[in-house]
Amino acid sequence: MHACGAAFIRCRQGVWMADAPLLRLEHVSREFGAPASPWARITGQLRGRAASQVVHAVSDVTLQIDAGEVVGLVGESGCGKSTLGRLAAGLLAPSGGRVLWQGEDLAAMSDEAQRAARRALQLIFQDPFAALNPRMRVQQIIGEAPVVHGRIARGEQRAYVASWLARVGLGADALARYPHQFSGGQRARIGIARALAMEPQLLICDESVAALDVSVQAQVLTQLMQLQRELGLACLFISHDLAVIRHVSDRVAVMYLGRIVEQAPAAQLFAAPNHPYTQGLLAAAPTLQPGRRTFVAIQGELPSPLAPPAGCAFHPRCPHAMPRCRQQRPVLRAIAPDHWSACHLNDA
Numbered sequence: 001m002h003a004c005g006a007a008f009i010r011c012r013q014g015v016w017m018a019d020a021p022l023l024r025l026e027h028v029s030r031e032f033g034a035p036a037s038p039w040a041r042i043t044g045q046l047r048g049r050a051a052s053q054v055v056h057a058v059s060d061v062t063l064q065i066d067a068g069e070v071v072g073l074v075g076e077s078g079c080g081k082s083t084l085g086r087l088a089a090g091l092l093a094p095s096g097g098r099v100l101w102q103g104e105d106l107a108a109m110s111d112e113a114q115r116a117a118r119r120a121l122q123l124i125f126q127d128p129f130a131a132l133n134p135r136m137r138v139q140q141i142i143g144e145a146p147v148v149h150g151r152i153a154r155g156e157q158r159a160y161v162a163s164w165l166a167r168v169g170l171g172a173d174a175l176a177r178y179p180h181q182f183s184g185g186q187r188a189r190i191g192i193a194r195a196l197a198m199e200p201q202l203l204i205c206d207e208s209v210a211a212l213d214v215s216v217q218a219q220v221l222t223q224l225m226q227l228q229r230e231l232g233l234a235c236l237f238i239s240h241d242l243a244v245i246r247h248v249s250d251r252v253a254v255m256y257l258g259r260i261v262e263q264a265p266a267a268q269l270f271a272a273p274n275h276p277y278t279q280g281l282l283a284a285a286p287t288l289q290p291g292r293r294t295f296v297a298i299q300g301e302l303p304s305p306l307a308p309p310a311g312c313a314f315h316p317r318c319p320h321a322m323p324r325c326r327q328q329r330p331v332l333r334a335i336a337p338d339h340w341s342a343c344h345l346n347d348a
């Protein structure tokens with residue numbers, strides 16, 4: 001037991017971790033839109049349409065992130081990644097389940113504790129240009145929140161911001177400039193500096209480099225991950241790009257139509273993907289691997305989250321679908337140490 005009263009159980013990447021995970025989503029769901037009226041539901045059923053107009057963006061997701069850990073969240077566009085990121089950041093309330101920050105339910109915290117949790121949890125967005133106020137100079141963009149939240153005095157702002165700019169590879173000449181005066185890669189670095197200047201414990205990066213050219217992406221990612229290691233930050237890294245996820249993640253969660261279908265340490269997931277969807281994603285990803293020059297797209301499209309298929313949501317696209325897959329939803333279960341998959345094939 002540590003002197004402060006918290007039990008510390010292990011050291012990961014130089015960071016001592018308390019026994020409660022930093023962030024845990026527990027059976028979290030999020031729906032959008034109102035249910036259709038009873039009359040519309042009946043007529044819809046008679047016409048074979050969706051019974052309601054509810055978008056099931058995230059359904060029954062349990063995911064945790066430990067201190068210093070990078071969890072990659074991957075899946076096709078529309079599968080619910082951003083919604084899950086916003087739930088994790090406390091920007092969206094779950095329709096069901098709980099979001100626990102250091103073991104405490106975010107929704108049940110006092111206002112002050114909630115504000116502290118939100119400060120410790122920073123988001124980096126996909127489009128660095130849209131995310132930066134075009135009328136503010138960089139000093140204000142990065143330095144305003146730390147002043148408002150009392151981390152630094154206003155008189156310290158210039159030096160404080162300059163130190164963060166240096167850490168992301170930008171000079172002090174950036175301080176007085178506006179976002180439009182920078183390249184995409186530089187704006188991404190400003191967005192990173194803005195998040196880090198709040199000295200968070202967890203970064204949520206939602207497609208943070210997707211808008212950049214591939215070579216710039218690699219530079220920004222390398223710098224971001226170096227800072228993540230130096231600062232011992234935890235990170236939820238959201239991307240549709242498997243190469244990016246593979247590069248940054250300790251652990252990977254694969255999402256399909258609102259649910260996690262597979263979760264494993266990154267090396268394990270890429271070496272021995274279990275779920276047919278993960279296998280399909282890997283087969284569809286371009287590779288420079290010798291001997292595998294072709295890639296095979298997963299057949300069909302992501303079904304509508306307005307009417308998720310019965311049974312396993314992947315069954316209409318799965319090359320191995322069995323009658324059971326059309327009726328019964330497989331649950332996530334351990335198939336190897338720390339490796340979870342939701343597929344009936346594992347019962348065969």
Ligand SMILES: Nc1ncnc2c1ncn2[C@@H]1O[C@H](COP(=O)(O)OP(=O)(O)OP(=O)(O)O)[C@@H](O)[C@H]1O
Nearest residue numbers: 032033055057076077078079080081082083084305
């Ligand atoms: N505010 C909202 N109102 C209604 N539907 C929404 C809302 N936000 C998201 N959705 C729907 O929820 C589903 C999941 O969206 P989400 O943006 O989380 O997916 P995503 O995997 O992040 O996709 P992308 O990579 O394209 O951003 C989609 O069908 C989307 O249209």
